[in-house]
Amino acid sequence: MRRVGFVVNPIAGMGGRVGLKGTDGKVEEARARGAEPRAPERGIEALQALREAGDVDLFTYGGKMGERAAHEAGFEPTVVGYPDGEETTPADTRAAVEALVEAEVDVVLFVGGDGTAVDIAETLDALNTAVPMLGVPAGVKVYSSVFGVTPRAAGRLAARFDRTAEREVNDIDEDAFRGGEVHTELRAVATVPVGDDLQSSKQVGGGTIEGLAEAVAADAREATGVTYILGPGSTLAAIKRELGVDGTPLGVDVWRDGDLLVADAAESDILATLSEQNRIVVSPIGGQGFIFGRGNPQISPDIIRQSDVEVVASRRKLEETGVLRVDTGDPDLDEELRGWLQVRVGAYERRLVKVV
Incomplete structure (x- = not known):
């Protein structure tokens, strides 16, 4: 029977839907904007898949750091400790990992984003242990290659893996990210279970996008x-420039009939501006293929269901990415989005790419 350690960072991803692009140092602001915890439900989803995939003995930390989600998913876990207070901190995450390793778990399955991954990787390294770690993606920014592509994929992999490999743990400067700049840093190298459903590191795709941007902008003006609803990234930044608006390189902007309605929009801003006809334009994250669920949680399932979706990418980026992925937080919507999709790669050219 596999011994799985489970820990949740309960505030991970709270800033995404309200446009904060991260929650580090922004918890109170996220709450003031109406943010709701995202990590617990992601953890429950992963644990349900874990139960279905294999015979496991679950160990976790108390309260909202794992115990509650475990019970919701139908487990009777062994609780190895409790956080110091109602508001959890990185110190609680590190203490949880130490307790799980002491309990001799076979893998640490965690729910969070890159910041949580750094805390766990550094703790495992300090303990000089070979216990692998595996992430359930719940953060706004997920640049590291230690996460399952979806919560359920992470749960299945934790139950079934038979080999491990060293993978990168990356993080970015969130303040710079909010200002439109990406400053990534390799923070650790961690031992991780590997399988087909393990996420790659984020890479930047190349290729010429000027013609693509001109064509998309021309269509929008007509x-x-x-x-x-214009997503983040360099490809969309080129489209925004063609539209003549001062958009947000790493945020979501809303445009209609020649006017920038909202810059760096939160979910509530987008919902307030929707009309009878809405079109989401997004580009996949290079190396990962995500079109929803990484870097753009402001574009929520409710918005997607009310909109047409156009995916755009340079030819080179699409070739390097291979398949597309979705992780909206709504499994039914994810299933609806899967299948073959036309991706616009030029003024007139489109390519069929599978969403898996």
């Missing part, structure tokens, strides 16, 4: 009354 689409009277259509609300455009």
Whole structure:
């Protein structure tokens, strides 16, 4: 029977839907904007898949750091400790990992983002242990290659893996990220279970996008009354420039009939601007293939269901990415989005790419 250690960072990802692009140092602001915890439900989803995939003995930390999610998923876990207070901290995460290793777990399955991954990787390294770690993606920014591609994928992999490999743990400067700049840093190298459903590191795709941007912008100018929800990234930044707006390189902007309605929009801002016709334009994350669920949680399932979706990418980026992925937080919507999708790679050219 596999012994699985489980720990949740309960505030991970709270900043995403309200446009904060991360929660480090921004918990109170996220709450003031109406943010709701995202990590617990992601953890429950992973644990349900874990139960279905194999015979496991679950060890976890108390309260909202794992115990509650475990009970919701149908486990009767062994609780190895409790956080010091109601508001959890990185110190609680580190203490949880130490307790799980002492309990001789075979893998530490955690729910969080890159910041949580750094805390866990550094703790495991300090303990000089060979116990592997595996992430359930719940953060706004997920640049590290230690996460399952979805919560359920992480749960299945934790139950079934038979080999491990060293993978990168990356993090970014969130303040710079909010200002439109990406400063990534390799923070650790961790031992991770490997399988087909393990996420790659984020890479930047190359290729010329000027013609693509001009064509998409031209179509948008002709689409009277259509609300455009323009996602983050360099490809979309080129489209925004063609539209003549000062958009947000790493945020979501809303445009209609020649006007920038909202810059760096939160979910509530986007919902307030939707019209009878809405079009989401996004580009996959290079190396990972995500079109929803990484870097753009402001574009929520409710928004997606009310909009057409156009995916754009340079030819080179699409070739390097291979398949597309979705992780909206709504399994039914994810299933609806899967299948073959036309991706626009030029003024007139489109390519069929599978969403898996």
